[in-house]
Amino acid sequence: MGRTPAETAATYLRHLADREWAEARALCTADATVWHSDGTGDSGIDENIAGMQAQIGSIASMEYEIGRQLGRRTGTADELLQQHVVHVVTADGGRFDVNAAVYFGFEDGLIARIEEYATAVPVPPG
Template identity: 55%
Template sequence: MSQDLKDKAITYLRSLENADWDTARAMCARTATVWHNDGKGESGIEENIEGMKGQIHTIESMRYDITRQLSRPGEVLQQHVVHVAAKNGVRGEVHAAVYFRFDDKGLITRIEEYANFIPAD
C-alpha cells in the first residue's frame, strides 16, 4: 500500500504539471486542506486549485523532479524540486518538502508544503 500512496502523490503532481485540475481534484477528499509556509495559513483544496489555475497563464513549463519519498500507512513525505520557466523569461527552482496524508480510500486529505524559490542564474 505504501508504494501505491507514493505513486498517488506523484500522479497528483503530474496532474498539476499538465494543468489537469479535474484529475488533481478527484484525487482529493472533498474536505482536503492545504498548508504552505507562506504565512497565509491553510486553505481548502478548491481554493488551492483555483489559485494554481489563476497563475498557470504565466507559466511556460513546470516539472516536478522527485528527490526522495518516505512513507508509512496513510502518509507520504517527499522532497522534490520544481523547475519553473515563466513566459516572461524568468527561470528558477522551487525546493520543497511535502507531506501528503491519505484517508482509507486513498484520497488526499492534507497537503503541507515547505518550499523555497531559488531564481536561476
C-alpha cells in the same frame, strides 16, 4: 489494485504540471486541506487549485522532480513525506526552482492533507 500513496502523490503533481485541474482534484478527498509555509494558513483543496489556475498564465512550463519519498501507515491512514524540486520556466523566459518538502496525508487512498514547506530560488542564466 489501487495506487500506492507515492504513486498517488506523483500522479497528483503530474496533473498539476499538465494543468489537468479536475484530474488533480479527483485524487483528493472532498474536504482536503492545504497548508503552505508562506504564512497564509490552511486553505481548502478547491481554493488551492483555483489559486494555481489563476497564476498559471505567467508559467510556460513546470516540471516536478521527485527526490526522496518516505511513507508510513498509521492506523488506517497513510502518510508520505516527499522532497521535490519544481523546475519553472516563466512566459518571459525566466527560470526558477521551487525546493519543497511536502507532507501528504491520505484517507481511503485519496489525498486528505498537504503541507508544503517551499522556497523559490532563481536559476541563473546560462
